[in-house]
Amino acid sequence: MIAPAVFQLNVAGGVPLLSVRNLRVEFPSRRGTLVALDDVSFDIARGEVLGVVGESGAGKSLTGAAIIGLLEPPGRIAGGEILLDGEAIHELRGETMRRLRGRRIAMVFQDPLTSLNPLYTVGEQLVETMLTHLDLCPAAARERALALLDEVGIPAPAQRIDHYPHQFSGGMRQRVVIALALCAEPELIIADEPTTALDVSVQAQIIALLRRLCRQHHTAVMLVTHDMGVIAETADRVAVMYAGRVVEIGPVDEVVRAPAHPYTRGLMGAIPVLGAEVDRLVQIDGAMPRLDAIPPGCAFHPRCSEAFARCRVERPALMPAGATRAACWLYAPAEMAEGGGR
Amino acid sequence: MSIIERALAKAKQEDRAAVEEAEGLVHRVQADPVADAGLPGGVVDAPDLVAPAAVREPATAPDVRVETSSEAGPAGEPEGTGRAPASVPAHAGAEASQASAPASLSTPAAPCAAATRRVRDPGAVAPLLRVEDLHCAFDVSKPWLERVLEREPRRWLRAVDGVSFAIPRGRTFALVGESGCGKSTVARLIVGLHEPSAGRIVFDGRDVAEVRGSAERQRLRRRFQMIFQDPYASLNPRWRVERIIAEPIRVFGLETDDAAIRARVAGLLGQVGLSPADGAKYPHEFSGGQRQRICIARALANRPEFLVCDEPTSALDVSVQAQILNLMRDLQDELGLTFLFISHDLAVVRHMADEVGVMYLGRIVEIAASRTLFERPRHPYTRMLLATIPDFARRGQADDAVRGEVPNPISPPSGCSFHPRCPLADERCRREAPALRELDDGQRVACHAVEEGRDMARAGADVQEEAS
Numbered sequence: 130m131i132a133p134a135v136f137q138l139n140v141a142g143g144v145p146l147l148s149v150r151n152l153r154v155e156f157p158s159r160r161g162t163l164v165a166l167d168d169v170s171f172d173i174a175r176g177e178v179l180g181v182v183g184e185s186g187a188g189k190s191l192t193g194a195a196i197i198g199l200l201e202p203p204g205r206i207a208g209g210e211i212l213l214d215g216e217a218i219h220e221l222r223g224e225t226m227r228r229l230r231g232r233r234i235a236m237v238f239q240d241p242l243t244s245l246n247p248l249y250t251v252g253e254q255l256v257e258t259m260l261t262h263l264d265l266c267p268a269a270a271r272e273r274a275l276a277l278l279d280e281v282g283i284p285a286p287a288q289r290i291d292h293y294p295h296q297f298s299g300g301m302r303q304r305v306v307i308a309l310a311l312c313a314e315p316e317l318i319i320a321d322e323p324t325t326a327l328d329v330s331v332q333a334q335i336i337a338l339l340r341r342l343c344r345q346h347h348t349a350v351m352l353v354t355h356d357m358g359v360i361a362e363t364a365d366r367v368a369v370m371y372a373g374r375v376v377e378i379g380p381v382d383e384v385v386r387a388p389a390h391p392y393t394r395g396l397m398g399a400i401p402v403l404g405a406e407v408d409r410l411v412q413i414d415g416a417m418p419r420l421d422a423i424p425p426g427c428a429f430h431p432r433c434s435e436a437f438a439r440c441r442v443e444r445p446a447l448m449p450a451g452a453t454r455a456a457c458w459l460y461a462p463a464e465m466a467e468g469g470g471r
Numbered sequence: 472m473s474i475i476e477r478a479l480a481k482a483k484q485e486d487r488a489a490v491e492e493a494e495g496l497v498h499r500v501q502a503d504p505v506a507d508a509g510l511p512g513g514v515v516d517a518p519d520l521v522a523p524a525a526v527r528e529p530a531t532a533p534d535v536r537v538e539t540s541s542e543a544g545p546a547g548e549p550e551g552t553g554r555a556p557a558s559v560p561a562h563a564g565a566e567a568s569q570a571s572a573p574a575s576l577s578t579p580a581a582p583c584a585a586a587t588r589r590v591r592d593p594g595a596v597a598p599l600l601r602v603e604d605l606h607c608a609f610d611v612s613k614p615w616l617e618r619v620l621e622r623e624p625r626r627w628l629r630a631v632d633g634v635s636f637a638i639p640r641g642r643t644f645a646l647v648g649e650s651g652c653g654k655s656t657v658a659r660l661i662v663g664l665h666e667p668s669a670g671r672i673v674f675d676g677r678d679v680a681e682v683r684g685s686a687e688r689q690r691l692r693r694r695f696q697m698i699f700q701d702p703y704a705s706l707n708p709r710w711r712v713e714r715i716i717a718e719p720i721r722v723f724g725l726e727t728d729d730a731a732i733r734a735r736v737a738g739l740l741g742q743v744g745l746s747p748a749d750g751a752k753y754p755h756e757f758s759g760g761q762r763q764r765i766c767i768a769r770a771l772a773n774r775p776e777f778l779v780c781d782e783p784t785s786a787l788d789v790s791v792q793a794q795i796l797n798l799m800r801d802l803q804d805e806l807g808l809t810f811l812f813i814s815h816d817l818a819v820v821r822h823m824a825d826e827v828g829v830m831y832l833g834r835i836v837e838i839a840a841s842r843t844l845f846e847r848p849r850h851p852y853t854r855m856l857l858a859t860i861p862d863f864a865r866r867g868q869a870d871d872a873v874r875g876e877v878p879n880p881i882s883p884p885s886g887c888s889f890h891p892r893c894p895l896a897d898e899r900c901r902r903e904a905p906a907l908r909e910l911d912d913g914q915r916v917a918c919h920a921v922e923e924g925r926d927m928a929r930a931g932a933d934v935q936e937e938a939s
Binding site: 184185298299300301328329330331332333334337355356357358359361362395396398399400401402403406407408409410411412413414416417 | 649650758759760761788789790791792793794796797800815816817818819821822842845855856857858859860861873874875876877
C-alpha cells in the first residue's frame with residue numbers, strides 16, 4: 130500500500146496509521162490534578178518504527194497505555210484524540226476496545242514472564258489469541274503458531290510449542306511474546322521497553338528480530354525505551370519526551386547526529402561513546418520535575434543552560450529546527466522571536 | 472557424646488570434601504567413597520578444572536589448594552603437597568607477602584606491569600587489592616531429607632571459579648559480563664559479604680582472611696566500602712540522611728563529638744553535590760540520582776581508600792548516570808580512590824576503567840587495559856559483547872554476530888563454557904577449559920582459538936574493522 134514515510138516529517142501521502150493529537154492525560158488526586166501527558170502529538174505511518182525515548186517519568190509508557198486503552202484508573206484521557214486509520218479510538222470502551230486490542234494494535238511488555246500466562250503452554254496462548262481475533266479453525270491456528278515460533282527463532286518449535294513459559298529462558302520468552310503480538314497480524318505494535326529486562330547479548334538479538342519481522346509484515350511499531358542506542362539501531366523516527374511533553378521529534382539520523390533541543394543534546398552527550406575518550410560526560414544538572422511541580426513555560430528551563438526570559442513564561446510548541454522539530458524558543462521564527470535566543 | 476561428636480565431625484568432613492570436589496580443587500581420586508557416590512559429576516570434572524589452574528599459576532596454585540584443604544585434611548590426599556607452603560604466608564605476615572608478591576606471583580603482577588605503561592602516576596606499582604584464584608560455590612541442593620530420598624547428589628553453583636586480578640592504587644578496574652556471570656559475587660566476596668570457598672583476597676599486602684581480632688579487622692574494614700546498585704533499597708527509609716551518613720563514622724569511632732560528626736556529614740554532603748540542609752530529610756524525599764549521591768557520601772564517610780561499586784548507575788537514567796559517573800571520577804582524582812567497578816554496560820566501563828576483566832560464567836575470559844580491550848578484543852565473547860553495543864554511526868546493520876544465551880550456571884557446558892555460542896569452537900574447546908594466557912602486549916585471554924591463532928584466520932578482518 131503506502132510506502133513507509135521514513136524520511137518525511139509529516140506523513141504527506143494519505144492518512145497516517147496512528148495519529149495522536151494534543152493528547153492530555155490526567156490523574157486526579159487529593160492534592161489536585163496531575164497532568165501526566167500534556168499536548169502530545171505525533172503520527173506513525175504504516176510500516177514505520179517510531180521510537181519514543183525519555184527518562185523515567187517522562188510519560189512515554191503512559192502514551193502507549195493511553196493508545197491501547199490500558200490507562201490505570203484514576204488516570205484518564207482529558208483531552209485530545211487518538212486516531213487509528215482516521216477513526217477515533219480514544220473513546221472506545223469494553224468489547225469494541227477488546228476487539229481492537231490484539232487485533233489491530235498489539236503490545237509487547239517489558240517483562241516477558243508477567244505477560245505470559247504461566248498455566249498455559251505457549252502454543253495454547255498463541256492459538257487462543259488467533260481464535261479470538263482471526264477466522265481460523267484450531268488446527269490451522271496451531272499450524273500458524275508453529276510457523277510463527279519458527280519465524281521468531283525458537284529452535285525445535287514442534288516440541289517447544291507444548292512447553293510452559295517457565296521452561297523458556299528470558300530471551301526465548303520475549304520471542305514468544307513477540308510471536309504472540311504478531312499472531313493476529315496487527316497494524317501497530319506498541320513495544321514498551323521490550324529489551325530492558327534482558328541481557329545485552331540477548332537484547333541485540335531481540336531488537337534485530339523485531340526490526341526484521343516488522344519490515345516483513347509491514348507492521349508499524351511504537352518502540353518505547355529509555356535507551357537511545359536501541360532507538361538509534363531500530364527506529365526510523367524518534368520522539369523525545371520530557372515531563373509529559375514531546376520536546377523533539379524527527380528522523381533518527383538527524384536527532385542522533387544533530388539534536389536540536391537542548392535536552393536532547395544533553396541526553397546524547399550524557400551517553401558514554403566507545404570511540405571517543407572524554408574526561409567528563411556532558412551532564413544535565415538537576416532532575417526531571419515531579420508531576421506536581423512542573424515549572425511554567427518550558428518544563429526544561431530550570432535545567433537548560435540556554436534558557437532566556439521567554440522560556441520561563443511561555444510554553445513552546447513544536448517548531449521546525451533544522452531537520453527535526455523541537456519545542457524550544459531557540460528555534461522561534463525570526464519575526465516572532467523576542468529577546469533573541471541566538 | 473563422643474559418638475555424636477564423631478558423627479558431626481564426619482558429616483562436616485564429608486560436606487567439606489563435597490565442597491572441594493565441586494570446586495575442583497582437589498585431585499582426590501576415589502578416596503572418599505561417600506563423596507564419590509554423592510558427586511559423580513564433581514569427580515569427572517575435577518582434573519579438567521585443576522589443570523588450567525596449575526598452568527595459570529604455578530607458584531600460587533599449590534598454596535591455595537593446601538590452604539583450603541588442610542583443615543578438612545582427609546587422609547587420601549594423593550597430591551602430597553605438604554603443609555609447609557600454607558603456613559608461610561600465615562607466619563610471614565604482611566610485609567613479607569607484600570615484598571615477595573611481585574617475584575612469586577607472576578600472573579597477578581602482570582596487569583600492574585601492563586598498567587604502568589599508561590599510568591597517570593608511574594609510582595603506583597604495588598597493587599592495593601589482589602585477588603588470587605578466588606572461588607565461591609553456593610549450595611543449591613535440595614533439603615537433606617529430600618536429597619537422600621531421591622538419591623540426588625548435592626548440587627553446587629560455582630558463582631566464581633578461579634578469578635585472579637590485581638588493582639593498583641588509584642586506578643579503576645572494571646568487571647563486565649552479563650547477569651549470572653559472577654561479577655557481583657566477586658564484589659561481595661571482596662567486601663566480606665560472602666565467604667570465599669577458596670582463594671585469597673590480599674588488601675594492601677595483607678590476606679583479608681588472616682586478619683584476626685575484631686579491632687584489627689575493623690581497622691582493615693574501614694579502608695574499603697561498597698556502593699550498591701539500587702539506591703532505593705540500600706538506604707534505611709526510617710533514618711534521616713544525616714544519621715545514614717554518620718553511621719560509618721560512629722561505627723568506626725572516627726569522631727565521638729556530635730558537633731564534629733555533624734560538621735563532617737555536612738562536608739560529605741557538600742562533596743557529593745548536595746546541600747548540608749538535606750541531612751535533615753528522609754531518603755524518600757530524594758530522586759534516584761540524589762539517593763545514589765547519599766550512598767556515595769555514606770561510602771566516603773569513613774575515608775576509605777578502596778570502593779567497590781556494584782552497578783552504581785544501572786538503576787539511573789542516562790542524564791543522571793552522567794552526573795554520578797562524573798562525580799565518581801572527580802572524587803577519585805580528589806581523594807585518590809581505587810575503584811572496583813562492576814557493570815554490564817560496556818560504554819560506561821570504557822569511560823570509567825583503566826583496566827577491564829570480562830567475566831563469563833564465573834571465570835575471567837579476558838583481561839586487558841581498557842583501551843586495548845576495546846580496540847583489539849581477542850576473546851570471542853568479548854567481541855560478541857562489543858558487537859551488542861548500539862553504535863550510533865552504523866545503525867541498521869544486522870547483528871548476526873550475536874547468538875545464544877548464557878547457559879544455566881548450575882550445569883555449565885564442558886570445556887570452555889563459552890563453546891556453545893562461540894563461532895570458533897572446535898573439539899578441544901568442548902573438552903578442555905582454557906587457561907588465561909598472556910599475549911605479548913599484556914592482554915590476557917582464556918581461549919584455545921586465540922592461543923592457536925585460529926581466531927586470526929577467521930576473524931582477522933573483523934578485528935581490523937573493530938580497531939579502525
